[in-house]
């Protein structure tokens with residue numbers, strides 16, 4: 001039977017669609033009735049993240065590295081491809097920068113050719129170790145250009161530059177989201193990020209490894225809230241280009257997080273202190289007034305509810 005295309009349904013490309021955030025976005029956009037093309041080189045992404053979507057006739061997967069040109073026809077493009085955890089992005093730092101820079105150029109070239117709207121998954125890391133607190137979009141950041149985190153931070157900063165130059169030079173419809181720490185099901189158990197590390201350690205009865213004194217702060221957003229913000233940004237009027245902070249302004253120390261995880265898992269694990277990684281930001285909390293104003297968005301899921309769902313996933 002020939003399936004007629006509903007005029008409100010779009011063909012949407014998600015690079016990095018087999019990753020943690022990308023797979024949730026694929027699911028959300030398929031639920032809305034769109035056609036989704038997931039492009040991923042499976043560097044950190046996993047087939048199991050998207051296996052449940054494969055039977056859907058509106059879902060397609062292509063193994064491809066976005067550092068190389070890609071010719072497909074789409075209406076919208078979410079550029080998520082890039083390893084995101086420090087362990088993964090520091091494993092092959094040159095490839096990390098290439099993915100942000102060459103990959104963005106290719107995806108911007110594609111969006112330009114087919115006149116598609118394009119959204120970039122940028123990051124709070126563009127603020128580096130911030131000297132302004134909380135971080136608002138007007139802050140230019142405090143980034144080490146030659147450190148171990150620079151391949152990620154500077155790559156993402158250059159990608160933002162490219163997005164705004166394609167916008168100014170070629171009138172591309174762009175959206176830039178600065179995503180703050182996000183957690184939830186499908187995080188990788190061994191990618192070194194703090195929420196997955198603590199939950200796995202607590203469930204296995206191992207010591208929770210707090211780096212430094214644990215007094216550094218972060219603000220954690222549950223994945224469903226973040227995806228809602230991203231979809232709202234994509235659907236916002238053309239003059240809303242961003243950058244827009246997306247995250248939950250619920251700042252707490254890493255030590256507090258460890259204590260919460262131990263309590264919620266009912267674990268007997270202890271906390272141990274280990275060396276703080278180089279260039280680890282001291283504090284991070286998004287100012288989300290712009291997202292509230294332009295997207296009528298703010299996170300709804302409490303830390304406790306989000307952690308419970310994530311713990312249930314890791315138990316499974």
Ligand code: NAD
Nearest residue numbers: 016019020021041042043044045065066081082084179182
């Ligand atoms: P992830 O590692 O789970 O997903 C990244 C995906 O991109 C993986 O599936 C990987 O295989 C793919 N990929 C990497 N390089 C590629 C390439 N050259 N070509 C094609 N595919 C490639 O990470 P995530 O947490 O889902 O992050 C997704 C995006 O969101 C990233 O761009 C990341 O920088 C950004 N982000 C995430 C967070 C967070 O807290 N998770 C915070 C800020 C920004």
Ligand code: UDP
Nearest residue numbers: 068069070071072105106107109110112113
């Ligand atoms: N590109 C792509 N897919 C397309 C169109 C372009 O991958 O559908 C790549 C192309 O290989 C080029 C890059 O995007 O290297 C930038 O394209 P643009 O048109 O901006 O620049 P130019 O081709 O003039 O260098």
Ligand code: UDP
Nearest residue numbers: 086192193194195197209210211216254280
């Ligand atoms: N962290 C920690 N123990 C761990 C993993 C991370 O104390 O087992 C700390 C890390 O040093 C940082 C914070 O938790 O201060 C968040 O780390 P993550 O890698 O999750 O995110 P990012 O540093 O990129 O914000």
